[in-house]
Amino acid sequence: MADRPRARQIVDAARELLETEGADALTMRRIADRLGIRAPSLYKHFPDKQAVEAELIAQGLAEMADVQEAALAREAERPLAPEGERPLVALGAAYRAYALAHPHLYRLMTEGPLPRHLLPDGLEQRAALPLVRTVPDEHRARAVWAFAHGMVTLEMDGRFPPGADLDRAWQVGLAALAD
Structure with a gap:
């Protein structure tokens, strides 16, 4: 739907x-204010706020797929890549970095x-x-997904004690799930 210029805006x-x-902050009124238009004008392009949120979710899923695909491609180019653990650690690092860079999304x-x-169609699978x-x-x-989601959510919520070695926790958790 966001392929039209105003919808993209x-x-x-x-x-x-x-x-x-x-x-x-995601209200139709706030979005309209940011664009300098009246909120009812948004409904010409999106039936409701859920449709706008779905466009954002679609962006996020596509971006997450991009960063994870890139992480696997980089990992495949590394010499002597052992099976299992390293690609999973690379995926975990990409997942974590994206989530922490875009916590609200x-x-x-x-x-x-x-x-x-x-x-x-096909975006969730991608x-x-x-x-x-x-x-x-x-x-x-x-x-693995539940582990990654839980770890990143706890990290975003500040639930780990100060000084906790989260990099090591990620490595240990993903290594345990790799085999």
Whole structure:
């Protein structure tokens, strides 16, 4: 839907609000104010706020897929890459870096039900593909995702004690799930 110029402007304004102020700032009125238009004008392009949020989620999933695909490509170019652990550690590092760089978008992408019916066909699968390729067992892949999501959420929430070696915790956790 965001392929039309005004729709792209709306999504860009929403992304800016989300990234700088969080999900609570994402209202149709605030988006319209940022664009210098009246809120009812937004409804010519999006039926409701959920549709705008779905566009943001789609952006985030595509970006997450991009960073994870790039991490796997870099890892594949490294000499003497042992099977299993290193690609998974590379994926974990890319996942963590993206989530920490975009905490509000990450939360929008991962909290609450995913509006699958509003996302482009195949996007959810593309976002999952780097992990599925690295960890082909679907149950283990879900466990890895749950570990990564839990770790990054706890880190964003400041739940680890000061001085905790989170890099090492990621390495140990992913190594345990690699085999």
